[in-house]
Amino acid sequence: MNERFAIRTKMSEKKRGFYPKHRDTSLDASPNFPIQETETLAFWAEDHTFQASVESREAGQDGSNEFVFYDGPPFANGLPHYGHLLTGYVKDIVGRYQTMRGRRVERRFGWDTHGLPAELEAERILGIEDKEQIEGPGGMGIEAFNQACRDSVLKYTKEWEEYVTRQARWVDFGNDYKTLDPTFMESVIWAFKTLYDKGLIYEGFKVLPYCWHDGTPLSNHELKMDDDIYQNRTDQTVTVGLRLRDTDEMVLIWTTTPWTLPSNLAVAVGEDIDYVRVTPTQGDLQGQTVILAQARLGAYEKELGENPRVSAPFKGSELIGKVYYPIFDYFEDAKAAAIADGTADQPGHVGPGSNAWTIIGADFVSTEDGTGLVHLAPAFGEDDMNVCALNQIGVVMPVDGDGVLTAEVADYAGKNVFEANRYIIADLRDQTGPVATRDARQRPYLVKAASYEHSYPHCWRCRKPLIYKAVSSWFVRVTEFRDRMVELNQQITWTPEHTKNGIFGNWLAGARDWSISRNRFWGSPIPVWKSDNPAYPRIDVYGSFEELERDFGVKIENLHRPFIDELTRPNPDDPSGKSMMRRVPEVLDCWFESGSMPYAQVHYPFENRDWFETHYPGDFIVEYIGQTRGWFYTLHVLATALFDRPAFLNCISHGIVLGDDGRKMSKSLRNYPDVNEVFDKYGADAMRWFLMSSPVVSGGNLIVTDKGIRDTVRQTILPVWNAYYFFTLYAGTCQKGAGYEAKLVDVFDAARVNALPMMDRYLLSAARQLFHDLRTELDNFHIPEACEHVRQFTEVLNNWYIRISRQRFWDEDPAAFDVLYTVLEALMRAMAPLLPLIAEEIWRGLTGERSVHLTDYPNWDDSVHDASLVDSMNEVRDVVSAAHALRKGANLRVRLPLNRLQVVAANPETLRDYTSLIASEVNVKSVEVLSVAESGLQSTQELTLNPKAFAPEVRKLTSALFQAQKSGQWHLDGDTVAFDKVELDGQPVHLTGEQFGLVTKVAAEPGTVADVLDSGTFVVLDTEVTEELEAEGYARDAIRAVQDARKNAGLDVADRIDLKLGVPAEKVAWVKTHESLIAGETLACSVEIKPSTGAEFEINVSKHA
Incomplete structure (x- = not known):
């Protein structure tokens, strides 16, 4: 037994009657739920309840009864946060629910261990600032660095296990998978080779998002995962005049990346855009002629001065083919030399190309900003590279892998690209540095420099601003099967539904080839070996240990660098035997590994082939909405390319959890409550319900506040507990303290059910409807909707059935006990996936059996369902609710009786059987149910x-x-x-x-107030108060005061009392008139009424001997 539980048991009162059946002590009316939860968690651990829940469900023939759930692997080199908490709750609810519905649900935990997140953490620990400290001369070496990565990636596994366990999430840590496992990595390289053999992988030289800090390209989808990848940034923009060779005119270009100007090789215009020649008559440009788009004149009013001479507009097509002087002359000699030796336009040639520094046409040119003429640096812009390639314009790359300008642009060599901006702008402005060495006729001219705030992409891991840079990379040819991805997406059920053809469907429709190689160290290797002699080209791609061992003759135990890099062999296609086959240095994008998780976790196709092929696609996955461009996307890409199937059939893409100020959660801002503090203060079930009942599960965002979690306890958990407490209190004290052991009502016995009182039949029928609705919602993964059904039912249970039936419990009616017991037992089974801890505590207390999570989900048939009764009673509840609202609006307290309530309904017969119930609940002397015609109301x-x-x-x-x-x-x-x-x-x-x-x-008559229900029913309340009504109301106030006094005196609900009641002299007659009512309601054997000295009640209660 848990020590804290043992101590608490000694301090608690011995229980009365039979309940709770799993404890020797009575219940607390207001228990400490967090302590209670830790006791339940300890019980589960000792009892191995989770394992029993899985093993209690048969897998079925060929696994047909298994529900396959993919657990997206987190990194364990950081502590978990609210996002993990949210996702984990959804995973747990679905797993528990499907188990209770009879499916076998294995819940295997996984760890993401490779890639930049791991490397950056290792760099932080080691104090490494660039890749040279790893692989450069005197560096620590790849082997030592990767060992540091291995050590860091599983640093917080213990904390993760504690966190996940405390949130009451059931998952198998003992049989986890890790992306660094050799078996996992073998399946990953199998996937690569399979795609390569299908012609779906190629090596290319393209402009990609590039992180200069981490020294690696990123894929386009990584820029769309999180809202904060694009951050506002202020950069310097420049407008530069470039001088045409055949005239004295200048064309104006504009750029937000001045550091790319040394790499400028062309200028683009729109063929159908209107351009003008402008000759300023004043200012720095006086007498010079500049060319820009007519639509952009307004943006340069200051620079062009007043009343410049403006030519008639002409089309951009007239500018195409014109040649201008380069901004800088770094690459002019290279162009001349390449033209001279005939290599300028040969495939693979690196250099400006024969048509460099020419104006060309492009369809992406616009007049929304800039000058209408676009600066093209093919090495640093995708559109730039594509249009230049069509015009025999090459590529120059004076920026290295660290984002530093190289010796090719000597004046700026050694400077980071962002640092170089100010030096380049200064030289253009002051006509200094490399600008000063140019002939005055050829010099570029700085027309304008300005600050420019824009949304700019940053690395999703290190948060440094990215650049776009041409790099050699390996790609998955996604465009080849893009349309098929769109088709297969239609087989997936998405929550929210609009994700299918919205954010995910649109992303698929525009999907581009995926860059899957990273110039890094810690990851699955690109399994490609190339000849080191271009004269004898050969490429070998490997997809298994067996293939590697066959060709290299060594036992493969580790696929990580540098061990895999050491595998070399002579090139079989080189007759001289001198060239060697060497592995390309890149590793795979860690998203390729995450997308391989369904088959790699079971080492397919090397093991478990039959199991995987009969269990794929998976039944369910869940992650936040950003994974439509991350894990969801890479799963879908690889599933389509490898298996021509979707990877999953059902997916929840939930929203984002925000801090209490509406901003992203931040440790520095302290804008969210600490998770462990919440668990200790309110409990894991409170946090679960707060998150799961909110729109965040359906794709919205949610602000986490202490008050919101606290309200969950008050509005949901306490009402459930109160119903249980009420049952055990009355069942334990009835029959002179001997207690009553309730029996389950056979809800499949229609005769037995129909013989019950109306309120019992209503509660059973409402419960049956609840269970049906919950199955419908949870079958479709609609968790917030399921939570709302439970909340509404607890209103029915507590504020309707129990309140109205209280007298029956006082009278020790066995039917009332049996019905409430039956509903509570089934309700706990229905709620178990949603509130697993409190449901366990209550269900075990009711039944004394092992665990609610080993039972089946309730499924009552129509024997217990009376739709007309439920509809009528719900209408009655609406009438009562509306009447109470009218009372409140008229400042008439509930305990004050009123004369009459009129209910005007389209079908009055459905309500006439309930007039006495309505009268009692509203506290009126009479209720009239009329048709519209009978009422005369309009x-x-x-x-x-x-x-x-x-x-x-x-x-x-x-x-x-x-x-x-x-x-x-x-x-x-x-x-x-x-x-x-x-x-x-x-x-x-x-x-x-x-x-x-x-x-x-x-239109209500004088002395009445009225309201209209959603159903169209009118409710009209008589608000006139007579002295007789006032007297009875005062007596009922006295009853309430006496009940409070009983509670404060520590009396049991069944204890008889002797009552002495003092009231103001003028109210004595009122109270004496209703003395019998007061005695009956307060269980008073004797009542002594006397005048009081003040305006308040004077009450003395004592237990009757």
């Missing part, structure tokens, strides 16, 4: 408008619509509202959906 509808929801073309008519609303010039037309006098395009305006609302009102 209703009117008032129209409200919501201009925020108007379409743009309708919004301009808002004033006219409000005028028509006030004058009543509108009518209902089906589900729309039509305005005959307000037209759009010659037709009356119609409003739909959220654009309008209707409020129904009833």
Whole structure:
């Protein structure tokens, strides 16, 4: 037994009766839920309940009864946070629910261990700032660095296990998988080779997002995963005049990346864009002629001065083919030499190309910003490279892998690209440095320099600003099967539904080839070996240990660098025997590994081939919405390419958890409650319900606040506990303290159910409806909707059934005990996936059996369902609720009786059997149920408008619509509202959906107040108060005061008392009139009423001897 539990047991009161059956002590009305949870967690650990829940479900023939769940692997080199908590709760709910529905659900935990996250953490620990400290001369070496990575990636596994266990998530840590496992990595290289053999992998030289800090390219999808990848950044922009060779004119270009100007090889114009020649008559440009787009003149008013001479516009096509002087002359000699030896335009030639520094046409040129002429540096822009290649313009690359300018641009060599900006701008402005060495006729001219704030991509791991850079990389040819990915997406059920053809579907439709190689160290290797002599080219691709061992003759035990790099062999295609086959240095993008998880975790195809092929696709996955460009995407890419199937059938893409200030959670801002503090203060179930009942599960965002979690306890967990406590209290004290052991009602016995009192039949029927609704919602992974059904039912249970039936429990009615017991037992089974800890505590307390999580999900049939009774009772509840709202609006307290309530319904017969119940609940002397005709009451509808929801073309008519609303010039037309006098395009305006609302009102007579229910039923309450009513109300106030006194005196609910009651002299007669009522309600054997000295009640209660 848990020590804390043992101590608490000694301090607790001995239980009365039979409940709780799993403890020797009575229940606390307000227990410490966190302590109670730790006791349950200790019990599960000692009992091996999780393992038993899995093993209790048969896998079925060929695993047909297994529910396959993919657990997206987290990194263990950092502590878990609220995002992991949220995802983990969804995973746990689905796993528990499917188990209780009879499926076998293995829940294998996984660890993501490779890639930049691991390397950056190792660099931080080791104090490494660049790759040279790893692989350069005097560096620590790849082997030592990768060992540091291995040590760091599993640093927090213990903390993760504790965290996941405390949140009451069941998962198998003992049979986990790691992406660094040799078996996992072998499946990964198998996938690479399979794609290569299909012609879906190639090596290319392309412009990619590039992290100069980490020295590696990124794939395009990595730039779209998180909202904060793009951050606002202020850079310097420049507008530079480039001098044409055949005229004295300058063309103006604009760029946000001045560091790319030394690499400029072309200028692009739009063939159909209108351009003008402008000759300023004043200012620094006076007398010079510049060319820019006509639409951009306004952006350069200051630089062009007042009243410049502007030519007639001409098309950009007239500029195509014109040649200009390079901004800098670093690469002019290289162009001349290549033209001279005939290599300028040969494939693979690195250099400016024969047509460098020429104006060309491009369809991406616009006039939205800049000058309408685009600076092209093919090494640093994807569009630049593509259009230049079509025009025999090459590539120059004066930037190294660390983002530093090279000796090719000597004046700026050694400077980081972002640092170089200010030096380049200064030289252009002051005509110094390399600009000064140019002939004045050829010099570029700085027309304008300005700060420019824009949204700029940053590395998703190190958070440094990225650059775009041409690099050699290995690619998956995604564009080859992109359309098939779109088709297979239609087989996936998404939550929220709009993800399918929205954010995910749109991303698939525009998917580009995926760069899968990284110039790093810690990861699965690119399994490609190349000849080191271009004269004898050969490429070998390996997809298994067996293939590697066959060719290299050594036992393969480690696929990591540097061990895999050491595998070399003579090139079989080299007759001289001198060239060697050497592995390319790159490793795989860790997203390739994550996307390989379904088959790599089971070492497919080397093991478990039959199991995998009959269990793929997986049934369910969940992660946050950003994974539509991450894990969801890479899973789908590889599943389509390898198996022509989706990787998963059902997916929840939940939203983002935000801090209490609405911003992203930040340790430095301290804008969120500490997870462990929440667990200790409110419990894991409270956090679970707070997250799972919110829109965040369905793709929205959620602000986490202490108050929100606290309200969960008050609004959901305590009401559930209160119902249980009520049952055990009355069942334990009845029959003179001997207690009553309740029996389950056979809900499949229609005769037995139909013989029960109306309220019992209603509760059983409402419970049956709840269980049906929960199965429907959870079958479709609609978790917040399931939570809402439970919340509504607890309202029925506590605030309707138990409150109305309280007298029956006082009277020790066995049927009441049996029905409440039956509903509570089944309710705990239904709630077990959603609130596993409190459901376990209550269910074991009710039954004394092993665990609610080893039971089946409740599935009551129609024997217990009376739809008409449920509908009628729900209408009664609505009537009572509306009447109470009318009371509150009229400042008439509930304990004050009123004379009459009128209920006007379209079908009054359905409510006439419930008039006494309504009268009792509303505290009125009489209830009349009438038809509309019998009542003589008339209703009117008032129209409200919501201009925020108007379409743009309708919004301009808002004033006219409000005028028509006030004058009543509108009518209902089906589900729309039509305005005959307000037209759009010659037709009356119609409003739909959220654009309008209707409020129904009833004209009440004097002395009454009225309201209209959503069903159309009217409720009219008589608000006149007579002295007789006031007297009875005062007596009921006295009853409440006595009940509070009983509680404060520590009396049991069944204890009889002797009561002495003092009231103001003028109220004595009122109280004496209702003495028997007071005695009956307070269990008073004797009542002594006397005048008091003050205005308050004076109460003395003593236990009757």
